[in-house]
Amino acid sequence: MKQQSSHPGTFSHWEARIPLLLTYVILIAGAFVMIMPFAWMVSTSIKPDREIFGDSIQWLPSELDMQNYTDAFEQTNMPRLFANTVLVTAVAVASQVLLGSMAGYVFARLHFRGKMLLFFALLTTMMVPFEVLIIPVFLLIRFFPLAGGNDLFGQGGTGLINTLGGVMFPNFVSVFGVFLFRQFYLGFPKEIEEAAIVDGCSRVGVYWRILIPNSKPVMGTMALFAFLWSWNDFLWPLVVVKEDSLKTIQLGLSVFDQEQGTAWAELMAASVMAVVPVILLYIFLQRFLVSGGLTSGLKG
């Protein structure tokens, strides 16, 4: 009872009626199934081969064997994969936060002819999944003017194919971000900005000095989503990048398997290295994700 009253309005009140034991049995059994694959990945990654391919199952390694990690690190050129992924992700995060907040500010605060029409046109594009547009976007990158030996009309070379710029290009802006920032700024008190304008602050100044410093929660949410999308992206880098030296970590991981046959231990070690940064960041920022992002988006 005490616990309930400390969270007024958070829970439906029938909770005391589901037997607590049953709740826990189901939830823990379910969580076990959800976590099992990850646990197995980690367990495999620190085992010597004889314990992985033994006749009976070996849940935990008899000794901690980090050899798989060093092997995976060398075989996949992990530093290069990481560097490429960090670069592509950092650009995507910075660009989506900046462009999203700029467009969000305009749609929330400024008035001009055709604004709502433009806003709804952009919103409509949110319904179109990227996978469906893979052909025209690929052609846009392939025939990008004045890049990769192309002339002004996009002919003659390979455009942004096989460049990190090509990998980044579709991730510069997200409609979701524009929408997220707009919603946030709509809920931001107008009075502060009006006072600043009366005091002679320009509109750009209002954006830069008042809105930006107060946008941390929405920026955190946007940054987390942009990070996840970019870090975990697979189809687009697969299509754009051919050269090993330009591969992102997901791409490196996906070919690792084919090259090494059944080198499960190294593969699991590489997978751990690819997923740990994401899980850490998620745990670190999850308060933002749940309260700031998904629910407000759903109710907005």
Place this chain on the structure above:
Amino acid sequence: MGASFSRRDSLYRLVNSQAFVALLFLAAPVLLLAALKIYPVFYNLYLSFTRYELFEPPRFVGMKNYNYVFNNSVTRQSIINTLLFTIEAVPIGTALALVIAKLLDQSIRGRVFLRTLYYLPVVSSVVVSAMIWRWIYSPQHGLLNYFLGAVGIPPQNWLNDPNLALISLVIVTIWGSIGSNMVIFLAGLQDIPRDVIEAARVDGANPLQNFLLITVPLMRPVILFVVVTFTIGIFRNFGLIFMLTQGGPFNRTNTMVWEVYQNVFGYLRLGRGAAISVVMLVIVLILTLISFRVLRERQGA
């Protein structure tokens, strides 16, 4: 002096006008979105009426690609497979996510921790998830066959058995999506008026009755929303198929998104690929409009 001051003043007023600032701030995002989201829809539609193999300009062929899409047995199979995938994954996945959300919607100890565990597969990349499951499904030394062996079931070749490949992908998909669907359900559960549930309880409804007769009907719009977004997610599900089955065995896991990829980057048939993706887009748009309508209904209520 006075003249130059007022000229500077009027310049400032122009630069600080709403229209100018809007133009300045919107130029980059709007141009990018137009190039990446709006123009491609129409160019894709145009390409779907052409024969295009990248090295010669597209040639108009009318409805030929669409005839191919609906009459070629492999492509038709990919449409059927996409629907089968949806039918196998969505009802079970949605129901599981709703039950988990309902159980987590209580003031119990470890609630946040449990919620994080359920959400982890969503955070993990498709490639990593696929790698882990590939290992679990491995015919030799795979964890799943170990488990089955313990209860006397002979080992299966999960990803290469025509009868098991699709269901194997469905299992991974459900596992990977429970977390995101659960979060939507948790948000929806906050909106259920608790006096209704309390009243039913006072009238003698047990938790199961309360769940089935009160919660589920009240959550109907949220459930439909999850069903639609989940279905769209399955239409987009490329990575798993690439990593686990490459559309095989015998095209049993060949879905529409895989068929687009095959036609474009395998056979360099861009026109055909475009036609399949136009069909996909139409289905996705219909589903999205349904979900918007459902959401509006929910907000109006």
